[in-house]
Amino acid sequence: MGVLGAEVIKIEPVDRVDMARFVGPEPLQNQELMGMHFRAQGSGKQCLALDLKTERGKEILNKLVFNSDVLVQNYTMNAAVKLGLTATSLHKVNPKLICCSMSGYGYTGPKANHPAYDIVIQAFTGAMFANVQEGQNPQRIGPAVIDYSTGTQAAFAIASALYMREKTGKGCSIDVSMADCALMLMNYNRFFALEKDEVLSSSGNNDSTLAGYGAYETCDGVIMIGAFTVNQMTSLLNVLGFPEEAAEIKGCEHHELSHRYDKHSKLLMKACLNSEARTLEKLLNEAHVPAARLRNICEALQEEQFESRAVFTELNGKRATAAGFQFGDNKQFSVFPPRKFGEDSKAILLNLGYDERQINEMQKNKIIA
Known part of the structure; x- marks a missing residue:
């Protein structure tokens, strides 16, 4: 306020x-x-x-x-x-x-x-x-x-x-x-518990049904990928060099992605390990696939994205955040x-x-x- x-x-x-x-x-x-x-x-x-x-x-x-x-x-x-x-x-x-x-x-x-x-x-x-x-x-x-x-x-x-x-x-x-x-x-989580009377299981950094929705090791760090839709998963596979697999899932129903979880996970793990996190982030974002390499807060604060917005103010000569x-x-x-x-x-x-x-x-x- x-x-x-x-x-x-x-x-x-x-x-x-x-x-x-x-x-x-x-x-x-x-x-x-x-x-x-x-x-x-x-x-x-x-x-x-x-x-x-x-x-x-x-x-x-x-x-x-x-x-x-x-x-x-x-x-x-x-x-x-x-x-x-x-x-x-x-x-x-x-x-x-x-x-x-x-x-x-x-x-x-x-x-x-x-x-x-x-x-x-x-x-x-x-x-x-x-x-x-x-x-x-x-x-x-x-x-x-x-x-x-x-x-x-x-x-x-x-x-x-x-x-x-x-x-x-x-x-x-x-x-x-x-x-x-x-x-x-x-x-x-709340809705799931009220609907089914059980606790929604957590899978940590990786979704349990969508291989393209989670964290993967790269050759120099970790990247978090958010390929949630079929179109995003198709683009992800194309960027990683799997055009045949991308063609197979194009146009499929969303629930069908879970049937390919193991196969897709192995493809993603292999491709990401052979890639640099920074390069992969750039390529995926350009292909409209949400992705970000893992950063600590000091790295994040140096990003041009924040500098380009009115998120910072100055207090006693030092940078501080003002509003989201x-x-x-x-x-x-x-x-x-x-x-x-x-x-x-x-x-x-x-x-x-x-x-x-x-x-x-x-x-x-x-x-x-």
Whole structure:
């Protein structure tokens, strides 16, 4: 939301900083409460340190709520009730407020008060079983995809609620659950389980029925090929030098490809081992066959494809990513760098009408930091 121009204020307890602030590979940055985990996702947010357990702290929050469009919080249900962060309480201050809660399991059900992290939700929802190769234990997905997808679902819900408010003039509450969002990410796996009452087997990096849909060793690395359709498989075989086999499958039904799985797998393995991944990627893409050689993140960030789009912005003289989309005018999104703990507390309170004396007194009493 901040990338799109929203004014975002991040509120942290005065006595318990965001734990991401002291997590990262650089000890000095962690000591300064600017750890890499925080900096990776803290851009575009003003930082206010506030004690919501005090009457003055609640007063400040209410002033912010009165002047805000949206409040997002990630407390469990019991904690939200204790801090007065329920939609019922907040709507008494601002009936038009969009109240969005983000929690591990949502605000209903037997796990409503249970804590959670991305990896725990991956285990709870079966996501880890979708990421396993035969003979191995289920593996967690490396990046925190549940965390980020939950944020994306919340942003979409908030945008929709704001549009709805334009029509109705009313605020609303949004209950976003990490567990629910994880199920949304596993659409086919979820549908398969509901339809057949069994777990969809995972085949790791290679599809179990389509030989052209998977990873293959080359002479200098690994290439991932996405020949899913009959036409794509035909093109793949032609590029790899098997025109006779390509001619045989041209025009066949999609399900018939599975009957040739073993034969096609052997042909692909042999041809790929005799090819360079970079060259093969280029040839296949030119033939409209989806393919990419295996890259690490540092290699990927150097690709011209990303440089050609408005995906990067600059923070403190360094490149950073801004958004996974762009508008038709190719606008370059920009956000300000992550802020220190409580860095904007004074400015925010001045904007709310408090004077220097009151602010100094609140700092002395540790209501703000």
